[in-house]
Amino acid sequence: MTAPTREPTRSRLEAIWIKRSHREPMDPVQTTQLVAGHGVKGNVHSKRQVTIIEREVFDALPVMMRSSVDPSARRANLMISGIRLANSKYKVLQVGTCRIRILGETKPCSRMDEACPGLMKALIPNRGGGAWGEVQDDGEITVGDGVNWTT
Numbered sequence: 001m002t003a004p005t006r007e008p009t010r011s012r013l014e015a016i017w018i019k020r021s022h023r024e025p026m027d028p029v030q031t032t033q034l035v036a037g038h039g040v041k042g043n044v045h046s047k048r049q050v051t052i053i054e055r056e057v058f059d060a061l062p063v064m065m066r067s068s069v070d071p072s073a074r075r076a077n078l079m080i081s082g083i084r085l086a087n088s089k090y091k092v093l094q095v096g097t098c099r100i101r102i103l104g105e106t107k108p109c110s111r112m113d114e115a116c117p118g119l120m121k122a123l124i125p126n127r128g129g130g131a132w133g134e135v136q137d138d139g140e141i142t143v144g145d146g147v148n149w150t151t
Contacts, residue, residue, distance in 0.1 A: 012081055015028065034050065034095075034100075034138065034140075048132035051076040051131070052132070058079070073112065074108075074123070085131040088149075092151065093150070094146075096145035097137065097139045098135065098137045098138075099137050107124075108120040
């Protein structure tokens, strides 16, 4: 008898949110445009052109916090899976046909605790707050697109 084969985990874009104004709810979308040098089309302007979180971090939060947390509470634009953001500064992340140059860590702030008490502290270890970067290419991205590190 042969052991069942496991299909390799595919790194992918899990979710997209647009922040239309500061301190307002995040709007989930299936598809959006990235604009080189600017960020997510329709997103409120910020030096952080695009912010990214890992699905695996949010999958672990209910155990750490003993309550479920909607990933949109982190107020990031993109949620990816299968890719670690730790130690990624200056690396280039390919999302669909677009590249994003990672420029820093997105540190959790008090806004996280407004959404869910204890979220800020739960996200601090291991770069749980995610990363932010600069959009290198114009293009459309869609939930389900592949994600990988590129050169």
